[in-house]
Each structure stands twice: as structure tokens, then as C-alpha cells.
Amino acid sequence: MSVSTIGKLKYITDEAGKREEVIVPFKIWKHITEELGVLREKQQILFGLQQACREVKLQEEGRLPEQNLDDFLNEL
Secondary structure: OEEEEEOOEEEEEOOOOOEEEEEOOHHHHHHHHHHHHHHHHHHHHHHHHHHHHHHHHHHHOOOOOOOOHHHHHHHO
16 A cells, blocks of 8 residues: 555555545635535425425326315425
8 A cells, every 4th residue: 555646646556556535625625515415405495396396297287186275385
């Protein structure tokens, strides 16, 4: 096992030179995890919109009952 550095990242490799682990400076790690949080929020919003579009289509086809405004607001 050995450690090599490329830029600010350090790689731990096995005997064959295959990368097995990465050491990332904390500042970069913090930025990555913050961006991941933002992307997860966006993904949840998009999944919600996708589900809503499916439900509207099913309502238009008559396969799902339409919801009145009071029921909709109570779900929130």
C-alpha cells in the first residue's frame, strides 16, 4: 500500500497501484457535502413534481378521483 498526491487529493493505492481510497482536504469535503445536500433537495422536488404529473394524468383518465381544494390543503 502506498500514498500518492495529485493536486490537493491524496490516493491510497494497493500493491498493484490501483486506487482504493481518497484523502480529501476538509474544506473540499465540506463543499462536496453541501452541494450534495442541495442536489438531494432538488431531487426530492423533481420526484414530487413527477408524481404530481402522474396523478394528474390518472385523474384526467378517470382512474384516480379528483381531489378538492380542502383535501389538497390538508395534505400539506
